[in-house]
Amino acid sequence: MKSLAELAAIKAKMQDKVVIREGEGAIRVVVGMATCGIAAGARPVLSTFVEGVANNNLTSKVTVTQTGCIGICQYEPVVEIFEDGKEKVTYVKLDADKAKRIVEEHLVGGKVVNEYTIGEYKKI
Amino acid sequence: MKELSLHILDVAKNSVKAGASLTEISISTDTDGLMTVSITDNGCGMTDEVLKRVTDPFYTTRTTRKVGLGLPLWRLAAEQTGGSFHIESSTEEGRSGTCVTAVFDTKSIDCMPMGDIVSTVVTLISGSPDKDFVFSDNDERNKRSVYLDTRQMREILGDGVSLDALEIQMWMSEYLCEQYENKTEN
Ligand SMILES: Nc1ncnc2c1ncn2[C@@H]1O[C@H](COP(=O)(O)OP(=O)(O)OP(=O)(O)O)[C@@H](O)[C@H]1O
Ligand SMILES: [Mg+2]
Numbered sequence: 001m002k003s004l005a006e007l008a009a010i011k012a013k014m015q016d017k018v019v020i021r022e023g024e025g026a027i028r029v030v031v032g033m034a035t036c037g038i039a040a041g042a043r044p045v046l047s048t049f050v051e052g053v054a055n056n057n058l059t060s061k062v063t064v065t066q067t068g069c070i071g072i073c074q075y076e077p078v079v080e081i082f083e084d085g086k087e088k089v090t091y092v093k094l095d096a097d098k099a100k101r102i103v104e105e106h107l108v109g110g111k112v113v114n115e116y117t118i119g120e121y122k123k124i
Numbered sequence: 125m126k127e128l129s130l131h132i133l134d135v136a137k138n139s140v141k142a143g144a145s146l147t148e149i150s151i152s153t154d155t156d157g158l159m160t161v162s163i164t165d166n167g168c169g170m171t172d173e174v175l176k177r178v179t180d181p182f183y184t185t186r187t188t189r190k191v192g193l194g195l196p197l198w199r200l201a202a203e204q205t206g207g208s209f210h211i212e213s214s215t216e217e218g219r220s221g222t223c224v225t226a227v228f229d230t231k232s233i234d235c236m237p238m239g240d241i242v243s244t245v246v247t248l249i250s251g252s253p254d255k256d257f258v259f260s261d262n263d264e265r266n267k268r269s270v271y272l273d274t275r276q277m278r279e280i281l282g283d284g285v286s287l288d289a290l291e292i293q294m295w296m297s298e299y300l301c302e303q304y305e306n307k308t309e310n
Contacts, residue, residue, distance in 0.1 A: 005280070007292075011281050013291070033247065046247060050290055054291065059290045
């Protein structure tokens with residue numbers, strides 16, 4: 001049974017956590033969550049990233065944040081991944097399954113899933 | 125949008141945009157299956173002019189200004205079930221705020237499914253970790269009641285832990301899901 005009291009234990013654990021900062025290999029996942037994104041299916045995409053990062057023990061290295069409209073509404077749901085010393089990767093037209101693959105191959109495996117990037121999408 | 129929970133996310137984001145420090149989402153369903161969803165905030169409120177625009181869909185089409193579809197669609201979702209829609213808002217300094225109430229007849233075939241309300245609540249809270257939210261969902265039919273108040277969470281967590289930390293998001297999600305599964309207790 002979950003209870004509010006558990007938060008104290010989570011807090012204690014988080015204070016011990018060594019957080020990898022910008023400049024040391026940190027990865028930032030940004031999900032577009034404006035009305036356009038939500039209508040296109042961004043909410044399950046966001047949930048998949050959050051669960052994927054937590055379940056793969058990546059919370060010290062990867063953060064997942066929400067942002068407003070990224071300005072390319074026709075490509076929503078859109079996710080941008082920022083990593084030190086690397087070019088930003090923009091994934092477009094995502095769904096929960098594609099997000100799962102990005103967690104496994106990009107966040108865990110370190111390899112960009114080219115077929116879901118905006119560059120590839122524009123070629124079709 | 126095909127789920128009521130997605131509309132709720134959209135409408136509650138208006139409260140955040142209006143600068144609300146506290147937004148309350150309350151869902152209650154009576155024994156006849158009549159479901160009232162109210163979203164109440166202490167944000168800046170709406171002037172009469174804005175209020176007229178957001179409640180009258182014909183009014184909006186006549187203006188040249190780009191107006192959003194969030195509230196008109198939410199209203200439509202309620203009214204198409206035979207339910208109702210109502211907004212109260214005040215811009216009076218010190219006590220400004222808005223309350224959007226939508227009533228749905230869940231027995232109507234035109235009532236959209238609720239969908240993943242837990243994701244909506246977690247997304248909303250983690251998207252604005254500095255704001256407070258109170259969520260409640262009471263269903264008279266199966267005596268189920270679900271509740272989450274970020275102010276209570278903050279009391280335990282203190283300033284050191286942000287509500288958008290992934291660990292906290294996972295906890296909120298499990299905490300709410302468990303309450304939804306717990307039908308008869310409480
Ligand atoms: N809770 C609120 N407090 C203050 N003003 C509000 C609130 N909700 C809506 N409004 C006002 O009503 C307008 C219309 O809201 P609506 O959700 O329909 O569209 P939008 O938020 O402008 O755009 P969209 O939701 O389509 O991105 C808002 O722009 C805002 O000015
Ligand atoms: Mg809106």
